[in-house]
Amino acid sequence: MPQEPINPPSLPQANFQGFFQCDDSTKVGRPADIDELKQLVQSYEHIKAVGVGHSWNKEQFCANTSADSSLNLVMTELLTTVNFIENPSDPTEWGANGPPPNFPIQASQGVDEDAARVTVAAGVPQRMLLDYLSKYTAYKQPAGWTLPAFSWFIDQTIGGAVATGTHGSSMTWGSLSSQTHALKLVVANGTEVTLTRESHPHLWRAAGVSVGRLGVITELTLAIVPQQAVTRSLETTQFANFTAQMLEVQEDYVAARESGDEDAIKAALFAVDETQLFWFLPNRVIWRTDYSYSDKEPSDVIPNIDPADAATPEVSAQSGPSDDIVFDQAYTDPVRPNAAIRYGTDGWTRFYTIATQNYVRPGTFERRKAFLSQTEFTTASASFAPYDQYEVSIPLERAGTCLQEVGAEIYGPAKLYEGFRTPGLIRFVNGEEFYLSPTHGGPRMYINIEDYISRSTGKPNTQFQTVIQLFREKCGARLHWGKAGWPEHAQCFDGSVEYPNTWCDYGCAVAELDPGSKFQPLSSLWQWHAQVNGTEVRFDSCCTSQGFDARCTCAPRTSCEGVA
Missing domain, CATH: 3.30.70.2520 (Alpha-Beta Plaits)
Structure with missing residues (x-):
């Protein structure tokens, strides 16, 4: 069995400041490693990944409670991640050998100064990544490194920041999503896929700002620039x-x-x-x-x-749930x-x-x-x-x-x-x-x-x-996907209107990676409709490996019931 995480085995049932509470029946999953995370994804009917709870939008970030089997996964609780959060490491500690194999700012590549990239576990807060990079001074850049453009509030997890298109102010580098070169995602069948712009262009354009609807982000590779x-x-x-x-x-x-x-x-x-x-x-x-x-x-x-052009990843099933990593929520008094x-x-x-x-x-x-x-x-x-x-x-x-x-x-x-x-x-x-x-x-x-x-x-x-x-x-x-305004200012949100050229492309990515709607949150805005010559057809019949088929029409939502 993996070592017990440092934090107590319960987490609040609410997002930021103790508001936006998820349904009491929703459990909290605290996997210690990726294998346990995969097991949880397979074992529960409805899943949503959560980070540090810095969101004003429970409709998007609470797991759907239409069934008894719903779970919010806490990505900061992976053992190597929580140990780093509790005991921040200085890169100068590692010497010539580099960090240990499972260090969360290394996962597969670590800091690659030649490629100007860093690979980081999704649950690492943006601030801690920035601090670590700024101290990476013993090698090729004596002043250290940093992210090219980062957000105003920097204590979100890096995975959550990318999933919601979190941004600074840059016409050169764009949001944190545009600074991402690769990401790993545990999808609905419990397997982990790696997506890049080159390997899977269509799914990449969906995953870059996924709002947690495609799966659980586990790892990201981002651009870095030298301090100056x-x-x-x-x-x-x-x-x-x-x-x-x-x-x-x-x-x-x-x-x-x-x-x-x-x-x-x-x-x-x-x-x-x-x-x-x-x-x-x-x-x-x-x-x-x-x-x-x-x-x-x-x-x-x-x-x-x-x-660019598109391709499709290969996925296959895994199995084997564990019972000692799921907990009840703990109530937190609102501010x-x-x-x-x-x-x-x-x-x-x-x-x-x-x-x-x-x-x-x-x-x-x-x-x-x-x-x-x-x-x-x-x-x-x-x-x-x-x-x-x-x-x-x-x-x-x-x-x-x-x-x-x-x-x-x-x-x-x-x-x-x-x-x-x-x-x-x-x-x-x-x-x-x-x-x-x-x-x-x-x-x-x-x-x-x-x-x-x-x-x-x-x-x-x-x-x-x-x-x-x-x-x-x-x-x-x-x-903004992670902030307030939903549903009161999106009373009948229609993705085909607000994202007219891409909404159904995204829907095709969902149909491919999450056909059973495992990652469907509380919100009802996640619906897609297609027509051919004015006649409604099954949506996935209009999906190709490159996205939504141009021979179909991305149709508006049919009702406003259960809006946003």
Whole structure:
């Protein structure tokens, strides 16, 4: 038997801050290794992988409870992963022999400096991977390594971050999904498949942002870059000025795209490459950070990615369940309301202006520390007051117009800005090839905003919710898969409308890897329909090894029952 994991044998029944509770009947699986994980996948009718529970969307990340046999798998509990989390290792400890065979930042290849890649277990938090890479200084890069672009909040598991298209701000590197070169996935029959862009192009485009619907990610190989000096600049401006800047970027991008001039497209995108901004809504102030370094060039920007041809992996069954790695959930009290949240906007704006200053101060830093990020240890947000975090992605060709139109409502007679306490975070990501990436189809502007009022007052924050709805209606905004807004702002989510060119391609990947809907979560949005000459046909009859058959039509959902 494998050694017992370090943590106690029970886990909360809720996601972030003790809210979004999964059904009490859902068990928690804590496999110690990949073999036990495979056994659990085979043994349960419904499975969802969970990481550190940093999600506001239980509909997507709780296992379906339509049957008694449902399980949430905790990927941080694999023995080698949890030991690393509890006792972080410094790469200088290993010497010339390298880390032990099962070390979670090695799994198969470890840090490959020649290829500029790292292989990591899915349950390793992004922050711990970044810290490990920054200390990898004894070999070819004396300053160490880092991920090319990483997220603002860096304590999610790396597998969960990739599965949801988590991102920083980069028109060159894209989200963490675009920085992934390979991933391993335990699929519905309990086998582990390895996917890359070259080996299985169709399934790769599905797995890159999979939302946990295809299987359990166990390992990833990601791009890394050497640490270097990066200079961060800070501009304080007004919302109206930033809107004017974005209108100019929008116009330049649209004109370049219409002309087909690739260099002009890259120049337009380069104007917001790595740009990150804090938007203090109540006083209309924008803090804009930009970055410069020796080899940053407009030619590095990627306007979009062209998919390649497709292939199919081979899978075969395994067997042999174990009974001592599944536990009941343990209840966690939700974070208590903070009565002070309901009072005034000016005071909270001043508070968060002071709290945010250290993140944006200009200067020259190593790359790992230059780009904006936050951990559980550098914020009081997780315990200070309950909140829901939302994020919308807006097509770059509408970004300036969107800010102009929604801003007029925010600062109009309804005073929608009064629904905000913390600053919004604005970032930019290039177009991605993945079927369910919020930036599929072209580059987008992301706006991350938080509702602190409703959970502390017990009343709907209608001003905040109106802003989310305006982004959806006026700007064609897509919702982030792992954050709040589902189902209230996707009342009848129709993938064939929101992802018109790829929704049914993704459905074909599901039909291939999970034909029995083992990884179907609570949400009902995961449905696909196909027609031929206007007549509904069985969906999988329109699937090929390369995705959805062009001779079929990806049809809309037939009803809104059990929405999102």
